[in-house]
Amino acid sequence: MASPALALDGADPSFAELLAVRPALSLHAHDGLLLEGVPLQRIAAAVGSPTWVYSATTLRRRYQALAGALKGAGLNAEIHYAVKANTNRAVLAVLAAEGAGADIVSEGELRAARQAGIPAGHIVFSGVGKSERELRLALAEDIQQINAESAEEIAMISALASSLGRTARVAIRVNPDVDAGTHAKITTGKSDNKFGVAFDDALALYAHMATLPGIEPVGIATHIGSQITNGMAAYRAAYARLAELVRAIRARGLPIQRIDCGGGLGIPYRDEPAPAPEALAGAIKATLGDLGLPVMLEPGRWIVGPAGVLLASIVIQKRGATRRFLVTDAAMNDLVRPAMYDAWHGILPVAPAAFGGALSLADVVGPVCETGDTFARDRALPDLPPGELVAFLDAGAYGAVMSSTYNLRPLAAEVMVEGERFAVVRDRQSYEAMLGQGRLPPWLGGVS
Numbered sequence: 127m128a129s130p131a132l133a134l135d136g137a138d139p140s141f142a143e144l145l146a147v148r149p150a151l152s153l154h155a156h157d158g159l160l161l162e163g164v165p166l167q168r169i170a171a172a173v174g175s176p177t178w179v180y181s182a183t184t185l186r187r188r189y190q191a192l193a194g195a196l197k198g199a200g201l202n203a204e205i206h207y208a209v210k211a212n213t214n215r216a217v218l219a220v221l222a223a224e225g226a227g228a229d230i231v232s233e234g235e236l237r238a239a240r241q242a243g244i245p246a247g248h249i250v251f252s253g254v255g256k257s258e259r260e261l262r263l264a265l266a267e268d269i270q271q272i273n274a275e276s277a278e279e280i281a282m283i284s285a286l287a288s289s290l291g292r293t294a295r296v297a298i299r300v301n302p303d304v305d306a307g308t309h310a311k312i313t314t315g316k317s318d319n320k321f322g323v324a325f326d327d328a329l330a331l332y333a334h335m336a337t338l339p340g341i342e343p344v345g346i347a348t349h350i351g352s353q354i355t356n357g358m359a360a361y362r363a364a365y366a367r368l369a370e371l372v373r374a375i376r377a378r379g380l381p382i383q384r385i386d387c388g389g390g391l392g393i394p395y396r397d398e399p400a401p402a403p404e405a406l407a408g409a410i411k412a413t414l415g416d417l418g419l420p421v422m423l424e425p426g427r428w429i430v431g432p433a434g435v436l437l438a439s440i441v442i443q444k445r446g447a448t449r450r451f452l453v454t455d456a457a458m459n460d461l462v463r464p465a466m467y468d469a470w471h472g473i474l475p476v477a478p479a480a481f482g483g484a485l486s487l488a489d490v491v492g493p494v495c496e497t498g499d500t501f502a503r504d505r506a507l508p509d510l511p512p513g514e515l516v517a518f519l520d521a522g523a524y525g526a527v528m529s530s531t532y533n534l535r536p537l538a539a540e541v542m543v544e545g546e547r548f549a550v551v552r553d554r555q556s557y558e559a560m561l562g563q564g565r566l567p568p569w570l571g572g573v574s
């Protein structure tokens with residue numbers, strides 16, 4: 127299936143071009159590929175593969191770049207990191223220390239954000255199907271804001287909050303019916319997507335919400351999609367509609383405290399002309415700036431995507447009838463984005479000698495029993511015999527969080543580097559942990 131992000135002409139970027147725009151990665155003559163000051167070979171030797179490796183410095187730099195762009199545009203803005211992009215405890219802790227709030231979509235993410243030290247007063251709960259149990263916890267924790275997605279959900283929140291003697295601060299997520307021009311599976315702001323309240327219903331619902339017990343209407347929210355790389359037009363269109371709605375809310379004499387602008391800012395995986403945070407800040411300023419309201423942003427991918435790599439080993443180099451296959455010990459159960467979204471990830475060798483080797487085309491595949499378990503086709507790579515390492519680039523977002531144990535492959539380890547230090551920040555799943563939760567029913571000899 128064609129997707130705009132892949133409709134690119136010309137050759138893939140070279141190794142040098144990939145390295146040039148990824149400042150945390152460098153090539154050392156003896157140690158090969160480094161993330162910050164740590165040779166990836168050293169991590170593989172200590173921790174094995176496949177292993178996710180995250181750069182703490184990159185996380186900080188990107189958070190600060192985004193915060194700086196918002197401030198530079200003169201915006202009163204709060205950043206709520208979209209936890210679903212990467213839920214690793216150390217990643218959350220680094221961002222929490224920078225002052226990030228959290229945008230969460232489940233009880234698990236709420237717990238993870240709190241565990242990492244993000245105050246409840248900086249947590250926003252998004253999602254189209256929050257369960258009663260999840261809403262109860264959010265109310266008990268008194269989180270900053272719940273982004274409601276339907277009239278039915280607002281009724282549920284009102285009833286729950288009233289019964290608990292709480293007041294829920296609620297924003298309405300509006301579906302602005304704009305096409306973010308991204309992959310169909312990650313477009314969320316079209317009227318036929320499941321997300322949000324129809325723009326034409328939002329004002330009446332906001333007014334209705336103001337009459338309900340247990341609810342304080344605090345604002346409106348939107349999130350139009352993910353991996354947006356085609357400029358600011360879709361953002362501007364969506365935010366212009368939000369501005370229109372804010373004016374209508376005020377004209378009714380209703381209170382409004384803030385606007386949640388969502389996430390979605392894309393990154394260059396291959397050579398997409400991904401927008402800078404200054405462009406997004408400028409679009410917000412131009413469309414919402416004169417309303418005098420604080421704004422929130424919910425970036426996920428933009429902060430964590432470029433901060434991570436997936437380190438893998440070649441299991442075998444197989445020369446088929448017409449193609450060369452590099453079979454890695456990472457698979458679609460680890461990094462599903464190529465199988466799920468036709469995503470392109472840069473792939474670099476790790477050993478210094480491999481960087482100088484003659485290149486020829488290869489398909490890079492995992493060992494899972496699915497043809498879709500293909501990371502790349504026709505990629506120019508050197509001869510890579512078994513045991514050689516490769517790094518899948520920009521794997522920090524929607525990587526480890528989307529992994530599974532399909533084919534009974536344990537969840538990979540996660541490592542964080544900072545300067546010349548590294549530490550395991552999530553253990554590789556053990557076979558005992560992976561298999562130990564199975565049970566037999568009593569009639570097959572199990573204990574009840």
Ligand SMILES: *Cc1c(COP(=O)(O)O)cnc(C)c1O
Pocket residue numbers: 208210211229252253349351352353388389390391424425426427428523
């Ligand atoms: C997924 C999501 C985000 C983050 O999207 P990115 O593309 O990773 O920035 C933000 N807000 C909501 C409501 C989301 O569902």
